[in-house]
Amino acid sequence: MNIINTKNAPQPIGPYSQAIQFENFLIISGQIPIDVKSGFIPESIDEQTYIVLKNIKYILKKSKYQVKNIVKITIFTIDLNKIQIINEIYENFFLKNKSSFPARSCVEVKALPKNVKIEIEAMAYR
DSSP states (O other): OEEEOOTTSOOOSSSSOSEEEETTEEEEEEEOOOOTTTOOOOSSHHHHHHHHHHHHHHHHHHTTOOGGGEEEEEEEESOGGGHHHHHHHHHHHHHHTTOOOOEEEEEEOSOOGGGOSEEEEEEEEO
């Protein structure tokens, strides 16, 4: 088992790892939309979704995985009424990275860390 950590994605804000590699699996902890360079969290759901997916891609890269290796995504959002916007950014992300769409769950939650609107966790396999 290997603990994965990259400075290109937000550092954990609690007692957990960015990701764990176990055999051929990479399990990525829930990522929130913190821009690593500035520490800024944008207000809009589209910008937040984009940053979260970008941070996941940095973790994949550090682990020598690619977007096409993602097999499962779980999306947590505070407002399912924004799913159309989330889906648009999400779809573009996978298409741009020449990947098929992984299995996915999407749930509405009451609140997320740092009052963000979205958190995404992922599992990859190679």
